[in-house]
Amino acid sequence: MKKLLLILLIVPIIVHSQAKLDSVNGIIYVKEVRQIDMPYKKLKDKAFDWVAKSYNNSNFVTRINDDDKILTKGSFEVPATLSDIPMNKDLLINTKVNYDLDLEFKDGRYKVELNNIDFGMGPMVKIYLMDYDQFKSYSIDEAIKYEGPGKKAYLKSVQDDKKLKRTYDRNKDYWKQIIDFTMVYLSEIETSLYSYMKSDQGDDW
DSSP, rough: HHHHHHHHSSOSSSSSSOOEEETTTTTOOOEEEEEESSOOOHHHHHHHHHHHTTTSSSSSSOOOOOOOOEEEEEEEEEEEEEEETTTTTEEEEEEEEEEEEOOOOEETEEEEEEEEESSSSSHHHHHTTTOOHHHHHHHHHHHHHHSSSTTTHHHHHHHHHHHHHHHHHHHHHHHHHHHHHHHHHHHHHHHHHHHHHHOSSSSSO
C-alpha cells in the first residue's frame, strides 16, 4: 500500500476526493458516490479486484463480501515529529492508523466510505480541536478517572499550568502532522479506487 500511495503522489489524477474533518464530532472521514456506467455486479467485482491487489498484506481483512457491498479493515502508518522533548530535540514517530473501507454498489454507481479512523491514542482528533482550557479540563477529568499506579503524581502534573501548557503546545503540532498526513492518505486511497474503477483494464498498475 505504501508503494501505491507514493505512485499516486507522483502521477497526476484529474478527479481527486477530499477527506473531511468533522469538527463537531471530532472525526475524519471520506464519503463519495461515484457514477460509472456499469452493472452493480461488475462494479463490485472490479472493486474487490482492486482491494485484493492494493491490500496484499496482513494489515487488510475483508469482513463482508456480499453481492452489493464490501467491508474491509486496513491500516497505514504516518510519520510525525515530536519536538522539544527532554534529552531529544526531535523524535520521529510512525503512528499506525486503522480504518474501515465500506463499499456499496448499485447499477451505474457505487458509494465509498472511509471511516472509523483509529489512531490508538483515544479521541485524538477531539483533543486536537480543544483550546487550552478545554484540554486542561479534559486532562484533569482523565486523571481523576485514572485508577492505576501513580495517580496522585498524575493528578498533580495536570494541575501544573506551566507544564501542562508546554505539553499542550508541543502536542498540538504533533497531532496536526498526524491528522494532515492521514487526510492525504485517505484521499489518495479513494482516488486510487476510482481511477481503477474507470480504467478499461485491471492490469495497468
